[in-house]
Amino acid sequence: MVAEVNTVNNKLNVQQELVFYNQSEDTLTSIVLNDWMNAYSSKTSPLAKRFSDEFYRGFHLANEEERGGTINLEISAHNQSVFWERAAKNPDLILVKLGAKLAPKEKITLHLTYIVKVPSDKFTHYGHFGNEGMYLKNWFIIPARYENFSFIKYSNNNLDDIANGFSNFDIELIIPNKFSLTTDLKSRAINQNENTTTYTISGTNRTDFSVFLEPKNSFHSYKNNIVEVLTNLNGNTADEIQKAIAVDRVVRFTNNLIGKIPYDKITVSQADYDRNPFYGLNQLPSFIVPFPDEFLFEIKFLKTYLNNYLKNTLKLDPRKDNWIYDGIQIYTMMKYMEENCPDCKMTGRIADYKIFKSFNILNLDFNEQYSYFYLLMARKNLDQPLGTPKNQLIKFNEQIASKYRAGLSLIYLDNYLGNDILSNSIKQFIAKNENSQTTRSDFETLLKSNAKKNIDWFFNTIINSREIIDYKFKNVSKTKDSVSFSLKNKTLVSVPMPIYGIKNDSIVFKKWIETNQKDSIYTIARNDASKIVINYKNEVPEFNLRNNWVKLDGLFPNNRPVTFAFMKDLENPYYNQVLYAPILTYNVYDGMSPGIRLQNKAILNKPFIYDITPTYALKSHSISGGATFIVNRDFRNSNLFNIRYSLSSSYFHYAPDATYFKLNPMVLVQIRNDNYRDNRKQLIVARQVIVNRQKSEFVIDNSAQNYSVFNLKYINSRTEVTDHIKFVSDVQFSSKFGKVSSEIQFRKLFEDNRQINLRLFAASFIYNRTNSDFYSFGLDRPKDYLFDYPFLGRSSSTGIVSQEFIMAEGGFKSKLNTRYANQWISTLNASYSLWNWIDVYGDFGLVNNKNQNTNVVYDSGIRLNLLEDFFELYFPVYSNNGLEISQTKYNEKIRFIITLDPNRLLQLFTRKWF
Numbered sequence: 001m002v003a004e005v006n007t008v009n010n011k012l013n014v015q016q017e018l019v020f021y022n023q024s025e026d027t028l029t030s031i032v033l034n035d036w037m038n039a040y041s042s043k044t045s046p047l048a049k050r051f052s053d054e055f056y057r058g059f060h061l062a063n064e065e066e067r068g069g070t071i072n073l074e075i076s077a078h079n080q081s082v083f084w085e086r087a088a089k090n091p092d093l094i095l096v097k098l099g100a101k102l103a104p105k106e107k108i109t110l111h112l113t114y115i116v117k118v119p120s121d122k123f124t125h126y127g128h129f130g131n132e133g134m135y136l137k138n139w140f141i142i143p144a145r146y147e148n149f150s151f152i153k154y155s156n157n158n159l160d161d162i163a164n165g166f167s168n169f170d171i172e173l174i175i176p177n178k179f180s181l182t183t184d185l186k187s188r189a190i191n192q193n194e195n196t197t198t199y200t201i202s203g204t205n206r207t208d209f210s211v212f213l214e215p216k217n218s219f220h221s222y223k224n225n226i227v228e229v230l231t232n233l234n235g236n237t238a239d240e241i242q243k244a245i246a247v248d249r250v251v252r253f254t255n256n257l258i259g260k261i262p263y264d265k266i267t268v269s270q271a272d273y274d275r276n277p278f279y280g281l282n283q284l285p286s287f288i289v290p291f292p293d294e295f296l297f298e299i300k301f302l303k304t305y306l307n308n309y310l311k312n313t314l315k316l317d318p319r320k321d322n323w324i325y326d327g328i329q330i331y332t333m334m335k336y337m338e339e340n341c342p343d344c345k346m347t348g349r350i351a352d353y354k355i356f357k358s359f360n361i362l363n364l365d366f367n368e369q370y371s372y373f374y375l376l377m378a379r380k381n382l383d384q385p386l387g388t389p390k391n392q393l394i395k396f397n398e399q400i401a402s403k404y405r406a407g408l409s410l411i412y413l414d415n416y417l418g419n420d421i422l423s424n425s426i427k428q429f430i431a432k433n434e435n436s437q438t439t440r441s442d443f444e445t446l447l448k449s450n451a452k453k454n455i456d457w458f459f460n461t462i463i464n465s466r467e468i469i470d471y472k473f474k475n476v477s478k479t480k481d482s483v484s485f486s487l488k489n490k491t492l493v494s495v496p497m498p499i500y501g502i503k504n505d506s507i508v509f510k511k512w513i514e515t516n517q518k519d520s521i522y523t524i525a526r527n528d529a530s531k532i533v534i535n536y537k538n539e540v541p542e543f544n545l546r547n548n549w550v551k552l553d554g555l556f557p558n559n560r561p562v563t564f565a566f567m568k569d570l571e572n573p574y575y576n577q578v579l580y581a582p583i584l585t586y587n588v589y590d591g592m593s594p595g596i597r598l599q600n601k602a603i604l605n606k607p608f609i610y611d612i613t614p615t616y617a618l619k620s621h622s623i624s625g626g627a628t629f630i631v632n633r634d635f636r637n638s639n640l641f642n643i644r645y646s647l648s649s650s651y652f653h654y655a656p657d658a659t660y661f662k663l664n665p666m667v668l669v670q671i672r673n674d675n676y677r678d679n680r681k682q683l684i685v686a687r688q689v690i691v692n693r694q695k696s697e698f699v700i701d702n703s704a705q706n707y708s709v710f711n712l713k714y715i716n717s718r719t720e721v722t723d724h725i726k727f728v729s730d731v732q733f734s735s736k737f738g739k740v741s742s743e744i745q746f747r748k749l750f751e752d753n754r755q756i757n758l759r760l761f762a763a764s765f766i767y768n769r770t771n772s773d774f775y776s777f778g779l780d781r782p783k784d785y786l787f788d789y790p791f792l793g794r795s796s797s798t799g800i801v802s803q804e805f806i807m808a809e810g811g812f813k814s815k816l817n818t819r820y821a822n823q824w825i826s827t828l829n830a831s832y833s834l835w836n837w838i839d840v841y842g843d844f845g846l847v848n849n850k851n852q853n854t855n856v857v858y859d860s861g862i863r864l865n866l867l868e869d870f871f872e873l874y875f876p877v878y879s880n881n882g883l884e885i886s887q888t889k890y891n892e893k894i895r896f897i898i899t900l901d902p903n904r905l906l907q908l909f910t911r912k913w914f
Contacts, residue, residue, distance in 0.1 A: 001140065003116075004174040004196075005213065010128040012116040016141065021107045024146055028102040030095055031110075032151035034164055036138040039092040039156035040119040041069030043722075043751045046090065046155035051123070052721040053679065054395055054912040059123050060721060061753055068119030068127065070141070076111045090155045094141065112141055124158050125271040133179060135271050136211040138162050145317065147437065154319055157391050159398070160275070160311065161318035164207040166437065173199045173211070180217035182230055184267040184312070185209045203263070205435060207315065210267050219267070222247040226255050231268040233304065235297035246298035250305055253336055258328060259427040261309055262434045273304045279373075279400050290348030295341075306332055315433045321440040322390040323406045323463060328426055330407020331414070334367045341366065360577075361570035361603070370404040371538045372570060372604070377401040378468060378543055379605035381634040381641050382914060384676060387440075387464045394676050396913040408541050409462045415539050416496050416512060417451055425450045457495050467493045468543040468636065471534050473550045475521065483532055483552060484523040487515055491543070500536035501529030507536070526552070545573040571602045583613055586900070588793040588801050589653035591619025607632050617653070624659075626650035642670040650787070655795040658696035662787050664689050680718040687711050689786045699795045703774035709734045709786060719911075722749040737775050738766035741809075757831040757839075759811055764824035768850075776820035779810035779827070779847060779857065783820075790901060805874060805895035812843045813895045814859035814879040823848045831863050839863040841874065859884075870905065872897040 001016040022028055039047035043060055051059040059067070075084050075096060083097040102108055116139055121127035126137040144151045145163040152163040174196050175181060185203040192198070203209060212219070218232040222244050229247050238246075255261070278299055291299075306329045316324060337344060346364040364372070377383040377397060384397050386406050393402055414422040425447050432438060432446075444459055461467055470490040477484045487497065494516040501509040501524070508527040534548040542548070563575040571577070578598060585593045595615025600606065609632070614625040628648040635641050646666050654660045666687035673680055693705045710733045717726035724747035731740050741763030749755045763777050774783055782789065789808065793801025805813060810821075811829040827845030834840055842860040849855075859879030865872055874895040876884040884893055899905060 001170070002172045002174070003140075005134070005176070005179075007128075007131055007134070007176055007179060007213070010118045010131075010134070012118065012136075012139070014112070014114050014116060014140065016112040016114075018110040018112060018141070018143070019107055020102075020110065020143055022102050022104055024149075025104050026149055027104065028098065030097050031102075031108075032144040032153055033094040033096060033141050034092070034138075034144050034154075034162055035070050035073075035086075035094050035141045036092045036156040036162055037068055037116055037118075037140075038070040038086075040067045040123070041117075042091055045092065046157055047092070050157045052723070053677065055721055056912070057721050060749060062120065062123075066120040066122070068117045071115045071117060073112065073114040073141075077108060082110070090153065092156050093144075093153055114141065116140070121271070125275050133212070133214040135269070136213070138208065139211075142167060145437070147317070147439070152317060154391075159319070159390050161322065161390050162208060163317055163319060166205050166207050166315050168204045169202055169206060169209065171201045173201060175199070175213055178215055179213045180215075182212040182214070182217060182219045182267060183210060184230070184263070184265050184308075186264070205262075206312070208311070210269070212267070212269065219269075224248050224251060226251050227261050227263070228265045229268060229305070230265065231301065232270055233268055233273060233297065233301055234270050236293040238294040238297040242294040243297055243301075246294065246301055247305075249340065250298070250302050250336070253339070254306065254309065254332060257332055257335055257423055257426075259430040261313060263312060266305070266308055266312065268301060268304050268308055272308060273300050276303070276307060276399065278303050290350040295344075295348075302333055302336055303329070313430055313433055315437045316439065316443075319390045321443075323386040323402070324440060324443055326403040327386075327406035327410045330370065330404055331410040331422075334370065334407060334411055337366050359565060359569050360572040361568075364570065368538060370408055371541065374401050374405040374408065374541055375543070375604050378541075380914070381636065382676065383466055385464055385466045386462065392675070392677060394914060397676075405541050408539075409458070412462070412539050412541065413447075413455065413458055415498070417453065417455070421450050421452070422447070461493055461495055462541070466636065467491065469493050469495060469540055470543045470547075471497055471515065472547040473532065473534065476532070476550050476552075478526065478552050481526055482523055483526045483529065484521055485532065485550075486521050487513060487534070489515060490547075495540065497534055498537070498539060499524065500533045501527055502531045502533055502536065503527075503529050510536075546571070548573060569602055571604045571606075576600075577602060583615065585613075585615055585624075586792070587652060588796060588799075589620060589656050590617035590622070590624055593617045593624055595625055605632065620653050622653075622659070624652045639671050639673065640669065641672045644668040644670070654693065654787070655696035655699045657698060658694035660694070660787060661692045662689065663691075678718070679720055680716070682717075683713075683715040685711070685713040685715070691785070691787065696795070701774045702772040703770060703785075704736070707734060707736070707785075711786065723747070734775075736770050737768045739768075739775075739777075740764060740766060741777075753833075755833040755839075757829075759807070759829040760827075761809060761811060761829070762824075762826045763809070763821075765822065768822055770822075773820040773822060776822045777809050777825045779819050779821070779825070779845065780805075780812040780815050781819070782806065782808045803892065803895050805872075805897050807869075807897070810843075810845060810847075812845065812857065812859055813841070813861060813874040814843075814876045814881060814884060814893065816857055816859070816880050818847050818849070818855045818857065820849075821847045822850055827857075831865075833865070837865045839865050867908075870897070870899040870908070 001014060004013045020031055039045045042048060048059055075082050077099065082099060085095050087093055096110065098108065118134055119127040121129055121135060126135050128134045143165045144153065145165050154161065154163050169185060173181065177192065177195060177197055181187060181199050183201050185201040187199050187201040189197050189199050219230045222229045229251065235243050310325045310328055314325060318325065344366040346366050346369045347362045350362055374383065382394060384393055384402060386402060386409065390398060410422060429443050429446050432442065448455060468491050472488050472490060474486045474488040497513050497515055499511050499513055500507055508529050509524060511524055513522060530553050531549055531551050535542050535545070560574060560576045562578060564578050564580060567579065567581045569577060569579060577600060579600065579602065581597045583595050583597045593615040595613060597611065597613045599611040601609045601611060609630040611628045614623065617624050626649055628646060631645040633643045648664045650662045651659060664687055666685065669684040671682035688708060688710050690708045691706065695705055712731045714729045724745065726745040728743040732738065744760045746758045747755065775785055776783060784791065784794065789806050792804055793799065796802045810825060810827045812827065825845065825847050827843060829843045831839040831841035841863045843858060845857045847855045847857055857880055859876060861874055861876040863872060863874050876893050878884065884890065
């Protein structure tokens, strides 16, 4: 290949000769080529859809110059054009039709010319940095991997899992003189003229390689007798000597544990790390990171070096067999920390401060964090089998939980087998990959042949299922010299379990138990142990650690002392934790209300949760607040994946002189599709809302002060950046009324970056025996007799809080003469973007009240969509009231949406992960 780089317009002119050697036993009539750079060419490509699915707007809103692609492609063979095509839904795959059949062991030479339009690096960290250089990855056209009688057709999903056939490369790269070249292939300059320099770069048995072009070379070379490392990884204040020591230590450790890298050179870039950072270290501002800079450089280098080492070395299917890449990477990292930093804590030197000693999360060993990241998803019932293809994983699983569990699983197997069997097997597998394409079955066969024990359970249960593991002791008896027990398998999953004897926090014995023997009694020498613990070192990815221990001394073998922890903490299996934190609530009647939150909801979900929030209202000088009690039940193998039973209550002022008390028993059913990445969610809610209101002199209505309403609701929604659709059906019954309503929301972001929002609401009373509008449908503001909405001023009819808008019921922004409907209502709310976050909106509706003609209502205006559903402003222009913008007191007509609830705001940052 000859590729000439134009750094002014960020394009590469490519002339390529591709010699395809049919190494299979099949006769081929076509060839599939990977052209992943062309994934950037469309807003509807699988890559674009992936961005949308993960709530990243940058790609869709980018201008044409920032996106990339492959243009002017021509393919020929034997001096004649050959037919090729792209699949409409997969523009990054090329199907080349061969003029004649290609028999096994035959070759065909294809000639390609094309222009690569390099995208901005802001999307994936691959691409151009303005006019300041490029990081080129997956930029050329190359044959796809062939196995099991077909080519593997994977589109670019920003997962670094391109399935190329392994190849030999011989490339001439022509770059401007002002740029330097860094690559992990062999390279040398062969020609230089006034404006450009030509480099040859070459490599054998590779699936991919990296090219960095920079005005000033930022890479440093570190070389030992194993490999040359080129890195520009940020080390903050770590000096060159510290970096050199860290690089050498990581390279030698990796070489000894899992085998020698089969290449002379490897690149480890800051961009590579930024794509796959060490989560935890990268979340804190640099001025409070609790680790020395040299340690940060070392752990970042370790993670990125291993990632690049494995990507360049293993010739697996990187999408289907991703757990092997992840498992070996995390396994090696954990082994490295055991040997080189055995006393390091998850939170570094913060754990040294006595003030933080009570926090379990701050005192975890560094390697213990991996288990808790897996448990975070398992307790949400969102974990996925390790054997799941990478593109089907939820983002949190793909980047964190499944990756960590894969490493934990290999650590588990390593401890069970002992004698370095796993390490030696990995070495053999890496050696096998040097010259041949491999699969996960090759890895499995190699492990089983080296193991001295049956490890079918490892692949059947740990890798290929999402079965959870949970054991507890049963029938424990003891003597001075021995302890006897049986193990209760709470999930019917049989895997080996380690049993520890503990005395004064020291291990006095450890024994592996084969748990497939039902009701077996095990007797072990006690060795003065005061406590026996299942899975003490957390080697097994176990679901619940709170039932894993029994005290052998004392009258109460399983009592857990109560401990208090400030804010959030990680679950401590040896204590009953009560978490406390200050809170501050606000409404105009109670004013600022400081208080305290008492709860047991740690970072990991629990089957039973309580949350009690007493506050003191500074304005009304009264006690207020609420309490919630929740019982969760997960269903592991069903689309019905969770049922939540809850009882909640709240007590606040709803008017300046009156309070309300709400009691809300509820059952919530959550349904999820088999495809966990699908953002569709279905909820069924059944509740009884019981309200007791004080009478107010400021709120005049003839409705009952005490009432009870049964509410049944169904919600079906699917949300991403480019599309949102939501359907809600609601039924309510009480002694005074019965009503039914339905709502459909639709939002679409078009390719020209304009957006349309549509909402249709229709509702009707089944019966209505009331003589006030307290239970009526609201046109511009719901009455909220169920006290569901977080109004700042619930009963206010004047002042700025009365202008607060919540999109509910009629959804009108203008306050018209007819504000309520006591028979039926139907409205359509619409908005369309004019420019950036400026929209034009319009509402149209029909309102029907008893003994009155149906009213036709409408309004329109300008919407400032600053943060969708969280912070918006509405400026009415024209409605049934006339030209509102010309009327007096226009400032009182402006409506606003503002969200102060921290839990709702947090969804903005977490929705892309789950």
